[in-house]
Amino acid sequence: MSVDTTADALPLAGFQEHPASLEPVSPVPILDAIELLADGYYEMDTEFRYCRINPVGLRIAGKTADEILGKHVLEVFPDIAESAIHQATVQVMETREAASVETYYPPHHRWYVNSIYPVTGGIAVFSHDITERKLLAHNLAFLAEASKILSSSLDYQHTLRTVAQLAVPRIADWCAVDMRTGPRTVELLAIAHVDPEKTRWAEELRQRDPVDLERPVGLAKVLLTGQPEFYPEITDALLVATAKDERTLELARSLGFSSAMIVPLVAHETTIGAITFVAAESGRHYAAADLRMAEELASRAALAIQNSRLYGASQQAVAVRDDFISAASHELRTPVTSLKIYTQVLQRQAERRGDEHTGGQLRKMQAQIDRLAVLIGDLLDVSKIEAGKLELRHELIDLRRLTDEVVEAIQATTTKHQIVVEGTVSRPVVGDGERLGQVLTNLLTNAVKYSPQADRIGVRLVETAGRAIVEVEDFGIGIEPEHLDQIFDRFYRVTSEDEKTFPGLGMGLYISHEIVRRHGGMMEVTSVKGSGTVFRVTLPYGDGMAPDRSEGIQ
């Protein structure tokens, strides 16, 4: 804080705009007016001796007329020789040009604008109190900074501690944040004082002497009623009235509290806590404007707390869901495993005895079980990706061979489409062959699924200087441009009239995209609605990289 500690600072004010009004029309009314002025007013002769001062001027100076009148300024205020107000006075005396200087007067915690005018035989000074304006600006600056902190993080405990720290000593000598943790319990979330020693002491004190919600005074009252408590002036009588016992009264007296305000933190119409501002050693007294600022801060803090709690709850819900998906996919695997074994054995037995009809039905049954198994596998993969537990092997892969294997398997599932592979990539890529195979399987399965009217699916392998590219192209229904951005999002499903016949859970492309991304590659899509879609996978080469049996390509 840049302050001018000019102890006398007998400021003057108000009339800068109309210096002409100093021209006495009639000496008597002016004299009366000056005596009644709300601003301080004094005059000095050319020898810097006080020759006149009004009652407000005396109050600001903290002197009697006898102590001031006829005396040299430095005799009355020996410490101010270097002060801005004195320098300005000297300057006006010499130059005979009016000047204005702002001063802060610590004993009263007040700011003044001092307007110094040359007058016949010396100078005249008006001191106008600008404390309210100053505090307002000060409070607004604090509020802006505190709001920035509150919105900087969802960790409200951390942000509220930071705000409490910020409040001292700018707004208060003590600042505390209390949260209700139960019907009868209150937790001191943060307490700040410029002296960390005092902070520790206060924390210990609160542990020994917790807030008693059965005694509705002060903080407890605010927490119970949701209404602020405002003590512009803390008198001894007030301390006596609110102290729990003799010991706490002694303690309160020793701290020298001068003013305090306690504002509730209200979220969803419930008082969840309170912020306490206390002035002590500064001797400051809070005004209505300070209370308004504190209430505004509290409402912003409550909003931040609410957001943070909602975020926490949503994160927890997501975690519960992911745990459930993970557990469910494991649980589902077991019956599918035995079901698959029974069906396969039955099918073999049917084939062995030449019962083609039963064998054919069992084969269809198996295809459905396999579909179920893939869905369960996808669910498990999604939960692994979410938990960051998707493990990848690190091996050198012949992309052409992998593509051919997958194409052969998918070709076997469709009689309508001819899958045509063009080009090749001779350099190996590095990664998990099984997972990359899963990506190609997913893209080709989709290509078949979404091009029921087409008879061809194209697969192109391109070896560029820096990367290997695999493209899968279908000539099917295509994707609307507005869906393209989200097509790789988890559980995203294209919903439009003609897609209703293509059910899915929105997992395959998400998993594929994640697998490719974690290989250091890229997956892109281009599509023209009604004429087809191209998925393009770009992968880095693995030349020169030692294959590694371990997992975990990040």
Place this chain on the structure above:
Amino acid sequence: MTDHVPFILVVDDDPAILDSLRFLFEDEGYRVQTSEKGEYAESLRDENGGLPDLIVLDVLLSGKDGRTICRKLKSQDVTRHIPIVMISAHPDAEHSVKEVGADAFVAKPFAIDEVLATVEALLSSHSSR
């Protein structure tokens, strides 16, 4: 191969898996013993020709880790020679089962051809020693 009918022990905590694997292996002409408990496999003794020729062992048994059993079987003289195929619904378990000495790993749900091929290969390589 001799006339000896290979004897397979299957350990899994799910009765339906045990039953279906018994169905599979018996259909293939093997002799099968099933157990839901890991303790049975751990306390195998070579009595009355009671040792299996191969063990199919689940990784996660209720209250017991199949890998611990595998490690133990592979560390004692009487059972060290028995090939062990570990199975799991966690495909990522493959790496960890190799570390405890399992001879093969098959992820659930499996194609029976894969299981049978694995079992056959292990039985023939072990019996030919």
